[in-house]
Amino acid sequence: MSEPIVLHKKKRSPGKRRVASQHQAGLLALPIASGLAAQAAPVVSRSRDEVQRAALLASVVGQSFEDVKFWAYSRRTSDGAVDTPLSLLANSRLIRKTSSHFGFLLAAGFAESGVADMDAPYPSTRPSFTEMYDYASDSDLDDQEEVEDLPSTGEQSLPVSEAGGPRAPAMDEHSLEEGGKGQQKARLDESESEDHTEKIIAKPGKVVFLEDIAYTTWKAFIVYAYLGEVNFAPLKSENKARPSLTHSHTPPPCSPKSMYRLAEKYDIPDLKKDALKSIQSKLSPHNILEEIFSTFTSLYPAVQSIELEYLHAHSNDSGIRARLPKWLEAMEDGHLPRGAAGIVASLIDKLTTLPQMKQCPSGCNGSISNHCNNCGRSYT
Structure with missing residues (x-):
């Protein structure tokens, strides 16, 4: 599923920059596609540090460091939908540096016709949930029960009506996370009159809606784009608690599987390699069967x-x-993804070729160890 970017048609008034309302202008969706990425202007071949330095120096003379805003879903509901979009701010040049796929989305068309208000709330014209999220087991999504059981932090979730549509939550202007940058609970400003056709752009920039990447994953990716660092959380199959962010300078944790999926989607080899290495390091005899027979593994x-x-x-x-018999039974019942039969077949082939341990003639549980008189090596 591609990520649409919202572009607002706008009018100019003397002394003020104005944009036509969503009601009049509508939305223009531009997908991220490999074919389109090739048409974008190439990113200047500079190091991440040089790009970051240039952005910081530009901010000194008034150019905003964050020039793009992303909305991403953060929660999985009890009925399998994904909702509660949250916002993140980023520097487009550092995002573009990670992959050419972001070139068309964030570099081309950054003219006045493509400017939106980054301070605007989540638009009432967009759904606040989706049932088309294609990674149902994404551990970077909060489960609905977990979110509802958490102590109140002053932020409110976006309520959904019985008909499935969003309702306007009671919220103040902005609810931002620690540090004052990034997280804003989605709110729908339905009180604004539809007849009000113009509004001032408070903070011009681009606004992108991510349909199939979790908020937690994208937040970690932005930090990776800035610093080249990723903090991978344990796999869910390890049954370990996800580490809390105790230091403000530590990258936020994310699932290595979710980040691998992102890196594969946007063709970021180094990030994909790091995520794959993290997955490999977390395998054990206790979780290997759960991992290898997962839908995620079958896709990559x-x-x-x-x-x-x-x-x-x-x-x-x-x-x-x-x-193993439990998983064979699950395969027989059709509960395992495509490719499971091939995995079982290769495992059976491996087991039949293993050297057989020599058992003690007296019936003991131990095995017989032979000793070479020449080299002194023991073997079974």
């Missing part, structure tokens, strides 16, 4: 390859063998 051959290699290397583990 590179992930399946490293997990299959791990499974083969540990195929003689008693815990893996004890849990």
Whole structure:
């Protein structure tokens, strides 16, 4: 699913920059596509530090460091939908530096006709939820029950009506996270009259709506674009608590699987390599079967390859063998994704080629160890 960018048609008035309302102008959606990215002006070949330095120096003379605003969904509801869009601010030049796919979206068409108000609330013309999110098990989405059980932080979730449409929440102007940058709970300004056709652009920039990337993942990606650092959280199958952000200078944690998916989508090799390495480091005999038979793994051959290699290397583990029948039963019932049969077949082939341990003739549980009189090496 592509990410549309909102462009508002605007009019000019003496002394003020004005933009036509969404009611009059409508929305123009531009998808991120590899074909379109090739048409964009190439990003100047400079290092991340040089791009960041240029942006900071420009901010000294009044140019805003954050010139693009992203809206991304943050919560998975009990019925499987994804909702609660939150906002993040970023510097477009640093985002563009990570991948040519962002060139068309953030570089081309940055003329006056493409300017939107970054201070505007979440538009009432857009849905506040989606049922088309294509990564149902994304651990970077908060579950509805978890969000509702959290202590109040002064922020409010976006309520949804019984008919499935959004209702206007009772909120103050902006609710920003620690540091004053980035997070704003989505709110719908339905009190504004539809007849009011013009409004002043308080903070000009671009506004992008991400339809299939979680807020937590995108927040971590922006930090990666700035610093080149990622803080990967444990896999859900490890049954470990996600570390809390205790230091303001530490990148926010995110799922390595969610970040791998993002890096694959936007063709960012270094980030994809880091995420894959993190996934590999978190494999164990306790979670390998859950991971290798997951829908996520079935979609990415590179992930399946490293997990299959791990499974083969540990195929003689008693815990893996004890849990394998449960997964075979799930495959028989049709509950495993496509490709599961091939994984099982390769595992069976591996097990049949393993050297058999020699058992003690007296029936003991131990094995017989042979000793070479020449080199002194022991073997079974």
